Amino acid sequence: MRKPDPATPANVLLVEDNPADIRLIQEAFREADIQVTLHVRTDGEKALDFVMQTGDDSAAPRPDIILLDLNLPRKDGREVLDAIKSAPRLCRIPIIVLTTSTADDDIARCYDAHANCYLVKPMMLHELIELALLVDRFWLKAVRLAAP
C-alpha cells in the first residue's frame, strides 16, 4: 500500500508525440499549481522502455499514473495499453487515455483493454486546466492505489 505523500511529487508519465500538447499539458499543471514530476516519452516503444525499466530507461522510476495518447509513432497507444495491462507487474498502474478521438470504437476498445479512464482533450484552455485539477485530486490524492 502506498500512501500519497504531499512532500514527494508524483511521477506522471505523459506519452504524447505532439510538442504543442506536451507543452500545453505542462502549462495546464502549472496553471493549476499542481506539483508533479512529469516524464515525457514521445512514442510507444520509449514509453514501454520507461515503464519496464529497459533500454535507456533502466533507472526510470515507476510512474504513479500514465497519461496516454492513442495516436503515436511506432507502437501506438493501443499497443502500449495492451502491453502494460497484460503485464502482471505493471497492470496496476492507472492509465488515463488522453486523446482527441471521440470514436465509440476507440473508447470501447480502451476500456476493454482495461484503461482506467478515457478523457478527450478539450478545446478550451480552461477546460484543460480543470482536467489537470481533476486528475490531481482524484487519481493522485483521492484514490488509494495498490502497492506495486
Added chain:
Amino acid sequence: MAWWGIEDVLPATAVLVIPSDLTGVMVLVAMLLAGGGLAAAIVFWRRSRRLADRLAQVAVGTDQASMPAGPQRSPEVSSEARFLMYAAVSADWFWETDTEHCYSYVSGRIEEFTGIPLEQWLGRSRLTVVCQGSDKALAQQHLATLERREAFRDFGYWIDRPTGRKHFTLHGMPFYSDDGEFMGYRGTGTDTTEQELARLRITALDRRFRLALDAAPYAMLVIDGRGRIDLVNKAAEDLFGYRSEELIAQSIDILIPPSEAAREAELSGLFADSPVERSIASEADLICRRKDGTEFPASVGFNPVQADDDRLIVAAIIDQSHFRAAEAVLKTAIDRLGQGQLDYRIGSASGEELGAVAELLDATAARLQTREEELHQRTEALTRSNASLQRFAFAASHDLREPLRTVTNYCQLIAHRYASTIDDDGREYIQFAVDGVNRMSALIDGLLEFSRVQTQGARFQTISSKAALDDVVSSYAAAIAEAGATIEYGALPMVQADHEQLCRLFSNLLDNALTYRGDRPPVIRIDAERDGAFWRFAVSDNGIGIEEHYLDRIFLIFQRLHARADRPGHGLGLAICKEIVMRHGGNIWAESEPGKGSRFLFTVPAPEDVESEKA
C-alpha cells in the same frame, strides 16, 4: 340381218317400217306376238310416236282379231322375240361384233345414248372407239383379253359426243359357231356417265380430304359409331408408330387404353344420343399408347359428325410429352434465374418451340448476367469510393481538430498569461482567432455527422415519432424559452425509422425555425399526414421565410443564405436532414412565403405490417 328372221315374224307390216325404226317396230311386233299388251308397247315406243300410233292401230286390230289374250301363252314365244323385247325394255344395249371386232349388230337404244344412227355403227371397229376412250393400260389389258378370247366385264371407256362426254361400260363374251369356230363377241353396254362422274368426284374429294388430313399438324383419326378407327392421317401414323392399314377397323382402345377413366367418360358422352363435343384441352388429359407399348400424355379432342346414317367422330390428338418436358425445363430455368443464379442456361433443347423459347431465355439470362456483373462492379466501385470517402471524412475531421485545438489553446494561453501586457486590439485579434477556430470546429462536427448518416445509422425500427419530438423539444427547452417560442403538435404516428436520426432531423428543423425567426414570437407547428406507404411530416414556422429561388439550394452542403454575423449556423443542418431522409427512402422539400414563414416537409416510411396508430 338375216338371222333375225323378220319376214317370218311380221311379213304384212314390214313395208311400213322405215329403216331407222326397224328395231322399234320389231320390238312392238314381238311384244304383240308375245301377248304383252298394247299399253306396254306404247310406253316403250318413244322415238317414233307417229309410227307407233300407226302400229298400235294395226296391233289393236290384230289383237282383237287373231291374238289370244293372257300371259300363259309365253312359253310358246320364240327366244328371239323374247330377246328383242328385253333389248327394248333394258336400260342397256346389246351388241355383237364379228371376228375383227367390227359391229355386226347393235340394239336400238345405243342410238339414244350416243346420238349416232344405228346404221353408222355397223361395220365400225369397236376397238378404235374403245381404245381411244380408255386408259392406255386398261386398253392393252382389254386387247389381251380379246386376244385370249376371254369374256370380260366392266370395261369402261369415254366417248366424246357433241352433247358432252359419255362413259360407257361394256360386258362381253365370245361366241362360236356350231363347229366351234370363233365368230365374234356379244355383249351389253351401259351408260355409266353419271356413276363415273360421281366416282371421280368422290375420288377427287377423298384425295383432297386425305391431303388436308395428312397436312394437319396433329394426329387425326376418324372413328365410327362403334368406336372403330375409320381413317388415320399421316401424323397419327407417325405419332403412334402404326401404319394406316394396321389401325383401320381396329378399336380406338389400342391407341387410347380404356383404363383411362377420363376417356371412358368422354367417349360414352360422344356415343350418346345427343353427343357432346369435346374440345381439345390445352393440357394433356389422356394417356395414349404407341405401337411399341410406350405411353405418352396427350390432349385429345373429339368432335362428333353426323354422316348420313352413321355417326363419326373426328379425333385430334396432340402429344403433350414435349410440352411437359419443355414445361419442366423452362420452369427449372426460370426458378434458377429467379433465385439469382444468372449463369444458369438451358443449353440445347429439343423441340422447335422449346428450342426457340430456350434460346430466348438463355439470351435474356446472359443479358441479365452481364447487367448484374456490371451493376455488381459498379456497386463495388461505389462502395469502395464511398467507404474511402467516409474514412477520409472521419480521419480529416479528427486530424483537423488537433491543430485547431492547439491554436485555440495557445491563443487562450497567451490571453491568460499576458493579460496585463496585451492591449484591447490584441485581445480582439485573439478573440477573432478563437472564433474562427470555433466555427471551423463546428464545421468539422457537421461534416463528421454528415459523413456518418449513411454509414453509422442504426437499423430501422417501428418507433414513435412523437417520442422523438418530445426528446428534442425538451433538449431545446432553454432555447425555446429564450426565443419565447411556442411549439405545437398533437398526436403523431409510429414510423419505421432510426430514432437517433429522426431526433437529429427534428432538432435541425427546430433549430432552423428558431434561428430564422422573425420579429414575432416564433410559433412552430409539427403535424403528419399519411401519404401512401409514408408519413408526410410538416414543420411550419412563422419566421422570415425563404425566397423561392433558394428553396432548392438550401439542402445543399455548405449553402448559407445569411451572413454569419446575422444568423449562426454551419450550413450543414439541412444537408444532414436531406441525407437522413434519403437514407429512409423519403423525400424532403420546403415551401415558403417570405416574411410569413416556411414549411419544411419530409416523408418517412410508415411501419410495414401493422396499421399504424397515432401515438
